[in-house]
Amino acid sequence: MRIYAIGDIHGRADLLARLSKSIEADLRDGEFDEAVTVFLGDYVDRGRDSRYVIDRLARRDFPTRIVTLRGNHEDEMLRYLDDPAMLEQFVAFGGLMTLVSYGVDPGREMRAGGAPAVHAAFLARLPQAHRRFLQETEISVEYGDYFFCHAGVRPHVPLDRQDPQDMMWIRYEFLNYPGDFGKVIVHGHTPHAHVQNHDNRINLDTHAFKSGVLTAVVLEGERRWFIDTAGQGV
Structure with a gap:
């Protein structure tokens, strides 16, 4: 089996097309008999x-x-879809560009009717297939010696008992832990100039939104190598 895993995309459809x-x-x-690609979240x-x-x-x-x-960005978007009062937090996370990508003019809607008007305009333009896609995203998946989630896992907690919020949001408790997690954790969430290819984890968030570099790891047996939109293979 060959497994690809791709880091945070954050609205860079151009990079997704190139990496594809x-x-x-x-x-x-x-x-190999089968290939699968795991997207690690933060599409929006x-x-x-x-x-x-x-x-x-x-x-x-x-x-x-x-x-x-x-x-965590899909988590915030789903919260906003259910609650117009979450607009300020959604925008603080970069959601303004998501609204614009769906044809919403937040400034005009705010002048017309405030946060409820922005929310109504977004719901009117969001295809049901897109909302269903967000709702059906998974929190984690594992193949062989690798465990995939967006942000990471909490040390000293078995992988089958991890809190979904940790797997979408955790940062330093996970990143600073040098020990074994039971499997190699493949994650994104924390941007870094280069792939972090450690014995216990692989961080694929290469800050594609700003850097223009969207990165995938390729896992096959005991081998691992990387493909990115800068045209570099390792």
Whole structure:
């Protein structure tokens, strides 16, 4: 089996398209029976094209079967969809660009009717397939010696007992832990200039929104290598 895992996209549909082509080319190399791509979450906010990222993933438009995990930004978006009072927090997380990508003019709607008007306009423009996609995202998945989630896990807690909020939001308690988690944790959430390829975890958040570098790890047996939109393979 060959597994691809992709870090935080944050509305960069252009980078997703580029990385998809690189993975399609990579699939022609090697012998394996099955390939799957795990998306680690944070598809929305900050970048210009959140709508198009969600649309592509909801349609499963990718060279392999895909598993889509939930990031903290999808968690916030779902909270906002259920509660218009969450607008300020949603915008603080970069949701303004998500609203614009769906054709919402937040300034005009605020002048017309405040936060409820922004919320109503968003609901009117959000396809049901997109909302269903968000609701159906998974919190974690595991294959062999690898455990995949958005943010990480809490040390000293068995993987099958992890809190979903930790797996979407945890940061320093996880990042600063040098020990074994039971499996190698493949995650994103905390941006870094380069992939962090450690014995106990692999961080794939290469800050695609700002850097233009969206990164995937390829896992096959005991091998692991990386593909990114900067055209570098390691």
